[in-house]
Amino acid sequence: MVTGPIPEELGKIYDLKALELSYTLLSGQIPGSLGNLTKLNVLYLFGNQLSGTIPSSLGNLTNLLELDLNNNFLSGQIPEILGKLTRLRLLYLYHNQLSGTIPSSLGNLTSLSELYLNENILSGQIPESLGNLTKLSVLYLFNNQLSGTIPSSIGNLMNLLELALNNNHLKGPIPSSLWNLTRLNFLELAINQFVGPVPSGIGTLVNLQELYLSLNRFSGSIPDALMNLTGLRVLSLFSNMLSGSLPPKFANLTDLVEINLFNNSLSGELPSNVCKGGNLQEFSIGRNKFTGPIPISLKKCRTLRILDFPYNQITGDISNFGPYPHLVSASLQRNKLCGSLSKTWTSSTNSTVLDVAENMITGRLPPELSNLVKLEVLILHANNLTGKIPQELSDLSNLYQLNLSQNQFSGHIPPEFCQMRNLQYLDISANKLSGSVPQELGSCTKLISLMINDNSLSGDLPMTIGNLRGLQIVLDVSNNKLTGKLPAELGNLVVLEVLNLSHNQFSGSIPSSIGSMTSLSTFDVSYNNLEGPLPTGRLFHNASAKWFVHNKGLCGNISGLPTCSSTPIVEYHKATRNHSLELAVSIPVCIVIVLSIFALVVIFQKRKIQEKAMVTDARDVLSVWNFDGKLAFEDIIRATENFSDGYIIGSGGYGTVYKAQLQGGRLVAVKKLHPSEEEMSEERRFLSEIEVLTKIRHRSIVKLYGFCSHSRYKFLVCDYINRGNLHEVLENEELAKELDWQKRIAVAKDVAQAIYYLHHECAPPIIHRDITSNNILLDAAFRAYVSDFGIARMLKPDSSNWSELAGTYGYIAPELSYTSVVTTKCDVYSFGVVVLEIMMGRYPTELQSLSMGQHQELSMDDMLDKRPSSPTVEENKEIALLVEVAVACLQTSPQFRPEMQDVYQKLALQKSHSSFASPSLTLTPEERREV
Structure with missing residues (x-):
């Protein structure tokens, strides 16, 4: 294995025709002496740790046919002089850290057949001169920061087979010249800002096998001309603004393996022969407006791995779906599906997700669902399922989300649920379940959310519920028939946000341990038989009275509840007579004292405000900021010269960061939100960041000093961290x-x-x-x-x-x-x-x-x-x-x-050999395209 830097002496082997040093441990810079190897035909240095810039001396290698420097740490600009390598057939510079623009001189490389510049930091526009590379078969520019439009000259590349421009900042309509590339079999334009309709000219690309136009702003309908692409295997148009129905000849695309139309506004019925070719593996059309029945060909499509059409208005009987022996994920929620979960669904043993919520599914759950041993998500809520919840579901050891709520399930909660050790979300609310809450439920220690409300459960709430220390989101047992005292162990749930015990028959007092649940934001015990004082604790200082109404005798310092008296009622009149004289004397005295204190506070606060307004030294001027931020606004405007570009130290999708030095000498970072048409979204994002940062105090988290919400600007002021990200x-x-x-x-x-x-x-x-x-x-x-x-x-x-x-x-x-x-x-x-x-x-x-x-x-x-x-x-x-x-x-x-x-x-x-489930790490040098 070769390690270390490339020796300068290699530049003296003047007759060398091929230098291949790929996937070694070479580091350091590429020596300029390699430019002396003028007879070199092949230079392979890919897959190393090379850094620095590409030496301009490589422009001397005029006999070079192949130059491959991919997968290194090369930085700086691509040298213009590389345009002199006119015999070059392959130029691979991908997966480096090259910046700047693409040199227009690359248009001189007219012998080039493959050009890979992807996965760098290249910016600017795609040069028109690339249209001169008429022998080019592959052009990869994806995962850069290119902007502007696709130059019309790209239409000159008549031999092009693969074109990938995804994940840039390209915009505008697709130029019509692109449809001249009739030999193209791979076209990837996703994650850009293209607008307008999908051009009908795309129908001329009859050799196209993969088409990716997702995550753009295309609008209008899918053109009929697209149906000319009968060899198409992948059609990805998700997250655009497409509308209308699918073309009638959609079934002509019999080679399709993947269809992804997710998140558009498409409507109408699905084509009857959508799986006619028997090759379809992924069918994703969720979040559209499709109606009508499920095509029979889709029901019987045995090749399917992903069946995804949630949030539509599709009808059909799911009883005769499948079997799908290769199915991994089925998301069919919020449609108008009927029928039952037949045993054919239980044969999809590779399934990890099954979601048919908010439909009209009836019948019983087949116990054979336990065959789906890889299942992680089972969501069936808001249907009309009946019968008992099969105890066999407890065999689904990988399940982490189970939602059977809003059905007609009866019988008991299976105590075997505790065997699902990875369960995090359990919702069986709004059914007809009866019996007691099983003690075994306390063994599901990974639960984050537990909802068993709106059933007919009875008996005590078991003490073992206090074992669920990981409960964070909600514990809801409301609207049942639970009795007995509230277990003190509820106080163990210290990270719980919502605890709803309302509409039951609990008696006794509220355990004092509830007061130590500092994360609680909601605690509802209304409509029970509780009595006695409320616990002490932060929550009960500003609690809503509606959480405690209709009980036997709760009291506390909350508006709407009686105050708790330490004096028994039978002694009330005697106590009143004994203290009447004392009250007559003490009340006027107290009033005088309170008024005096109030006057002093007002004077003190007024003086303090005046002093703060005059602060100009190195003290913390930020402490005077409030939500209006008048002082903050003026200080920051002055310190940044009205947000001048010269103070910019960073920019992101939602804001620009400025460096500012305040009058006291303090350096701060000012994050100003970008102006946007989506003002409400900006406001929510701004307030979200304030809400979070004002609650955080940690050495390894950036500190917030203040904020300003002004009619012209919204910004946050944080610690200035000088090294960058x-x-x-x-x-x-x-x-x-x-x-x-x-x-x-x-x-x-x-x-x-x-x-x-x-x-x-x-x-x-x-x-x-x-x-x-x-x-x-x-x-x-x-x-x-x-x-x-x-x-x-x-x-x-x-x-x-x-x-x-x-x-x-x-x-x-x-x-x-x-x-x-x-x-x-x-x-x-x-x-x-x-x-x-x-x-x-x-x-x-x-x-x-x-x-x-x-x-x-x-x-x-x-x-x-x-x-x-x-x-x-x-x-x-x-x-x-x-x-x-x-x-x-x-x-x-x-x-x-x-x-x-x-x-x-x-x-x-520093403990290794942990209990973490960690499979082997797998890395390959293969190029991977990502959308």
């Missing part, structure tokens, strides 16, 4: 070297501690929702600070189901593709990605799914960033532990990911 540091060659292994380990631990604090020490817990290397700031000593809480949410019951997909591509947890439930495990997944990014020195784009059963091992030496000095023995141990933890965090199934508390403790104690 982690992503920028890892991209900078010198800083990445300076970020040695000791510092990298410390950064990972800082981030782990910050997320642990958000999840486990904040009440209620806070989900960040966008943990990325861009949102981790580093100070001069490379200490890490988590920032940007613009989409963070408190884990409250009214915000546990979010329909919008928030976060950054590549860091978002995979379950958010099929469920809207956002949990702390989403942050855990993102943390795993960031840790690998720290270890590898770049985003781990080659990381394959850890749940697909692949077990090809990769040595640690191959994986680690080669820019810092080699780690010591002790550092190697900590790195191995971090990678082990990261892989566990990247589990596809959230219930198999550790809690951040476990992660933090493992790292703090």
Whole structure:
């Protein structure tokens, strides 16, 4: 294995025709002396740790036919002089950190057949000169920051087979010249800002096999001309603004393997022969307006892996669906489906998601559902299911979400539910269940949400309910027939947000332990037989009286409730007579004292305000800020010269960050929200970040000093962290070297501690929702600070189901593709990605799914960033532990990911060989296209 820098002496082998040094451990810069090898035909340096710029001397290699520098850390601009390599057939520069614009001189490389510039930081427009490359068969420019429109000259590339421009900032309509590329078999334009209708000219691309136009702003109907593409295997148009019905000849596309039309406004009935070719594996048309029956061909499509059509108005009997031997996910909720869950559904033994909620499904649940041993999500709420809940469901050991609410289930709650050790969300409310609440339910210790309300349950609430210490979102047992005293063990549920015990027959007093439940935001015990004083505690200071109405005799210092008297009623009149004289004397005295104190306070406060208004020294001028922020607004306008571009230190999708020095000398970072047509959304995002940051006090989380909501601007003022973000540091060659292994380990631990604090020490817990290397700031000593809480949410019951997909591509947890439930495990997944990014020195784009059963091992030496000095023995141990933890965090199934508390403790104690379920890490050098 070759290691270290490329020797300068190689430049003296003047007759060398091929130099292949790929996938070694080469580091350092490409020596300029290689430009002396003028007879060179092939130069392969890909898959190394090379850094620095591409030397301009390579422009001397005029005999070069193939130049491959992919998968390194090369930075800077692509040299214009490369345009002199006119014999070049292959140019691979992808997966580096190249910036600047694409040189127009590349249009001189008229012999070029393949050009790969993808996965860099290239900006500016695509040069018109690329239209000169008429021999080009592959043009990959995806995952950059290119802007403007697609140049019409691209239509000259008549030999082009593959064109990928996805994940840029391209806009405008697609030029009509693109439809000249009749040999094209792969077209990827997703994640841009293209507008207008999908042009009918696309029908000329008769050789097209894969078409990706998703996540743009296309409108209008799907053109009939698209049906000319009879060889099409993948059609991805999701998340646009398409409308109208599907073309009648849609069934002509018999080679289709994947159809994704999710999140548009399409309507009408589905084509009758949508699975006519027998090749269809993914059918995703959710969140549209489709009506009519399910086509028979789709019901009998045995090749299906993903069947996804929620939020439509589709009809049909699901009893005769399937069998689907390869089915992984079925999401059919909120339609007009009828029938029963027949045994054919139980043959899909690879299924992980089954959601047919909010339909008209009837009959009993087949016990054979227990055959679906890989099932993770079972959602059947709001149907007309009857009979008993099969105890066999307890065999679904991977299940983490079970919702059977709003049905007609009867009988008892199966005590065997406790065997589902990974269950986090259990909702069996609004049924006809009877009997007692089983004590065994207290063994489901991973439960986050438990809803058994609106049934006919009776008996005591078992003490074992206090074992569910992980309950965070809600415990709802309301509208039952429960009796007896409230167990004091309820006080163990210290992270619980909502506790609803209303409309039962509970008696006795409210346990004092309830007062220590500091996370409670709602505590409803109305319509019971409770008596005695309310507990002390924060919640009961401003509690709503409606939570306590219709009880036997509750009292407390809450408006609407009688106050609790320490004097017995029978002694009332005697006590009144004995104290009447004392009251007559004491009341006037008290009034005089109170008025005197009030006058003094007013005078003091007025003087204090005047003093603060005159502060101009180094004291904390930010402490005087309020919501209007008059002082804040004027100070920041002055410090940034009215938000001049010269003060910009960063910019993101929702705001620009400025560096400002206040009059007292303090440096702060000012995050100003971008103006937008979506003002309400901006306001919510702004208030969300304020709400979160004002509740946080942690060393590894950026501190908020103040905020301003002004008619012209909205901004936050936070600590100024002078090193920039982690992503920028890892991209900078010198800083990445300076970020040695000791510092990298410390950064990972800082981030782990910050997320642990958000999840486990904040009440209620806070989900960040966008943990990325861009949102981790580093100070001069490379200490890490988590920032940007613009989409963070408190884990409250009214915000546990979010329909919008928030976060950054590549860091978002995979379950958010099929469920809207956002949990702390989403942050855990993102943390795993960031840790690998720290270890590898770049985003781990080659990381394959850890749940697909692949077990090809990769040595640690191959994986680690080669820019810092080699780690010591002790550092190697900590790195191995971090990678082990990261892989566990990247589990596809959230219930198999550790809690951040476990992660933090493992790292703090430096314990390896943990109980984390962590399959082998699999990395391949293959190029991966992502949408």
